[in-house]
Amino acid sequence: MTADTLQRRQREAAAVNRLRGSAERLCRDDWTLEATRDGLRLIVQRRDGELAHIATIHGNALHDERDLLCGALDHIRMFLQLFDRAAVAVRDLRDELAVQSQAPARKMPNHSAQASILLSHAAFHRFLSETGGGAVDDKDSADAALKGRLGITSKKQINEDDRVRAAWLSLFGEYEAWLRGGGEA
Incomplete structure (x- = not known):
């Protein structure tokens, strides 16, 4: 295995570990959408029950863009x-x-x-x-x-x-x- 391949694999492993850590920290959070006049609001209900508006998706966003953003977790x-x-x-x-x-x-x-x-x-x-x-x-x-x-x-x-x-x-x-x-x- 070349040094470049090893470095790439280490970067990939680090990226996967960051994603895993984020997913585990957010494991009890629920993401929901709320329709507004201007588009959609992405709301998170955190494990302690707190509701937080974390993103606004404007009405001109494409369906695929909304799905990608809202379904990220x-x-x-x-x-x-x-x-x-x-x-x-x-x-x-x-x-x-x-x-x-x-x-x-x-x-x-x-x-x-x-x-x-x-x-x-x-x-x-x-x-x-x-x-x-x-x-x-x-x-x-x-x-x-x-x-x-x-x-x-x-x-x-x-x-x-x-x-x-x-x-x-x-x-x-x-x-x-x-x-x-x-x-x-």
Whole structure:
């Protein structure tokens, strides 16, 4: 890998991390539109209940421009979900290729790493809260909720114990169904 490629990848990773941080800080904010005589007002309701007018979209803005601006937070959330799913898929494919070429590698996908990644996502926090009956609002409480749901003390057990792996795969399937069903909205 050339130095230029490495620098570009580092800049891209930093940009993704900035987006992830913004999305996580705004995870409980709701954006809504309010029609006015002159156009639309973008209003945010913050987690403390405060309402704030954060932008005005004038009447001469094109439909696509309004959609892009007003949907930015949802677009970032969706991008990050797709990004993380792609990362997991790439990792799993690399593992499969390593097994096929008989290189020393894990025979199973690294489900504990997948679980660790999801613990940082606000959407996974909401899923655990809504389906588990307890408040989950940060990585630590998500970790505790996940371990409680799976009956484990360490996420390593997901890769090491067939019962735990089956429970994780079932929970992950429920999460994906929840996302498809609009749970992220």
